[in-house]
Amino acid sequence: MAVFTKCFWRQLMLGCLVGSGVWSAAIAGADVKVTSTDKVVFPSGLSWERMRPAPFNFVAADPSTPVVKIDPKDQALAKSIWNDEIQKGLKKEPDADFSMQVGSATYRGVPVTFSLLNLPLDFERCEPALNGKDVVDMYSKCMARVSIGKANAHVVEFLGFCYLETLWATPQEAKYRELNHNEYAFDAKEGIAYFRTLQYGKEVPACRRAVRIAQ
Numbered sequence: 001m002a003v004f005t006k007c008f009w010r011q012l013m014l015g016c017l018v019g020s021g022v023w024s025a026a027i028a029g030a031d032v033k034v035t036s037t038d039k040v041v042f043p044s045g046l047s048w049e050r051m052r053p054a055p056f057n058f059v060a061a062d063p064s065t066p067v068v069k070i071d072p073k074d075q076a077l078a079k080s081i082w083n084d085e086i087q088k089g090l091k092k093e094p095d096a097d098f099s100m101q102v103g104s105a106t107y108r109g110v111p112v113t114f115s116l117l118n119l120p121l122d123f124e125r126c127e128p129a130l131n132g133k134d135v136v137d138m139y140s141k142c143m144a145r146v147s148i149g150k151a152n153a154h155v156v157e158f159l160g161f162c163y164l165e166t167l168w169a170t171p172q173e174a175k176y177r178e179l180n181h182n183e184y185a186f187d188a189k190e191g192i193a194y195f196r197t198l199q200y201g202k203e204v205p206a207c208r209r210a211v212r213i214a215q
Contacts (some may be wrong), residue, residue, distance in 0.1 A: 033144055033214050038113040040208040042194055046185035051101035051116060052093060053167045054078035056086055058097050068167055069178065076104050081115045081147045089119075099165060105186035105193065107213055113147040114193055114211070116185055118163040125159055138180065139164040139197055139207065146211055148191070162197040162207035 045211045054074035078100040079086060089096045099118040106112065118140055120128045126142035144161035147153045179201040186193045191214055197207035 017046075023162055024064065024183060028176075032148075034211065035209045035214070036144075036158040036209060037056075038160060038209055040187075040194065042196070042208070043187070045192060046187070048183045048185045048196070050166075051103050051114075051182040051184060053102045054102045054115075055167055056082075056098040056100065057095070058099075058167070070167075077113055078102050079152075081113065081145050082117050084156070085117060085119070085143075099163070099167065101163070101166075103181060103184040103186075107148070107186075107188060107191055112148055112186075112193075112213070113153075114195075115145050115147065116161055116163050116182065117143045117145070117166065119143065137204075138199060139204065144195075144209070145213075148211075148213070161209055162196065162204065164197050164199065167168045 014039075017214055030100060052074050053068055054077065055070065056075065056079050074179055081102075082098065082100060086098055087097065101116045102120075103114040104111070105114070109206075119126050120140065122142070129138055129140040139162045141160050142163050144158045146156045146158075149175055162182065164182050166177050180199055182195070182197050184193055186194050191212060194210045194212075195207070195209040197204045
């Protein structure tokens with residue numbers, strides 16, 4: 001994991017890197033490099049999917065209030081990816097809860113999971129959502145990880161990914177969730193995952209990110 005100054009991906013016209021990690025493993029018998037950028041032009045024809053909520057230790061303030069349906073498998077997956085951060089947080093606060101989201105894909109027959117984590121009190125690595133009557137943006141900027149493989153999965157971490165919470169949307173707030181959420185799209189041929197945030201029904205250019213898995 002590192003912060004970069006170099007620019008590449010010229011062939012993709014994606015610009016300067018904001019984070020990088022290297023995963024050495026046997027995919028097609030070669031080492032694989034995983035890199036990320038915030039200079040992104042989305043290609044046409046992408047199939048976008050919503051990042052799925054996968055919180056840990058979540059307890060609704062009002063148990064009678066319905067929340068977005070959460071898949072236990074997604075929760076277990078997110079917990080395995082962020083277990084170090086979760087354990088560190090629980091040592092500080094035993095009842096701490098963690099907001100996480102996941103998205104799934106397959107690269108050359110290998111399962112890949114993309115996951116977002118929001119740590120609102122970690123001001124060194126994350127930028128919390130702003131407050132105030134004149135504030136427009138609702139998203140925070142925090143951490144993302146890419147997990148490759150199942151058993152003994154290899155994980156790469158990046159900073160600066162937008163996080164818009166959708167866990168609190170009840171069925172009565174379905175319209176809110178339609179207009180405000182995080183999405184991803186994976187180009188399996190190129191090995192590139194794209195990320196975007198929709199706010200008030202419009203895509204936020206400042207939240208565009210891409211992660212590339214390359215030999």
